[in-house]
Amino acid sequence: MATHPITSDAAPSPAGLPSQTVYAIVGICLILGLFVGYFVVGKHAASRVGPAQSAANKVPSMGNHPKLTLEQMKQMADVQASSLVVKSKAEPKNSALLVQIAGIYQSTHQFKEATNYFQSALKIDPKNVPARTAMASCMYYSGDVDGAIGQLNQALKFSPKDPNTLFNLGMIKYQGKKDPAGAIATWQQLLKLNPNLDRKPIVEQMIAEAKGSAIAKTNSDMAN
DSSP states (O other): OOOOOOOOSOOOOGGGOOHHHHHHHHHHHHHHTOSOHHHHHTHHHHHHHSTTOOTTSEEOOSTTSOOEEHHHHHHHHHHHHHHHHHHHHHSTTOHHHHHHHHHHHHHTTOHHHHHHHHHHHHHHOTTOHHHHHHHHHHHHHTTOHHHHHHHHHHHHHHOTTOHHHHHHHHHHHHHTSOOHHHHHHHHHHHHHHOTTOTTHHHHHHHHHHHHHHHHHHHHHHHHO
């Protein structure tokens, strides 16, 4: 499964997380192939690829190459996907092609275009859990938090133990819904259903961070 590039020219850590925690989480996301690279950078990523971003905003590129705008990245994606789009029109029932096209648009931050292709693929192959989980990420960064959660819940109906889906669901609850209790319950379910998860310590650290946030939230509510 493809992952998105994680950049380090960043802004503050999400929800008060210490930077070392954020970078540790980035590591698990890359290793497990989770579509949560954007989630772990939290506000930093959302500020650049969220629904309010304009075409004039810059998106960092890899290495020392010039920074690209979202419009330039879309042009690159259109070129890269063009031959696959032509092929998919000749093979309209080929869901794998549609997923491949969606991945190109997702990797260039064109989340709405990616969502459209994932949706087309899922009409053909609705039980494709990785594609549905990826689409949920795109929906989240298009501003549809509830829709993303709905898609992840749908994915869990097909594969209740899927670690990527469960991890992402917890991250969206934590970051998108500001629901640390919901995130904790989801991550605890992840560990229960996947006792041999190789990055279990990272998930446990996220649970601990979310518990701290839940306590702070409770104290703030009581103070108000």
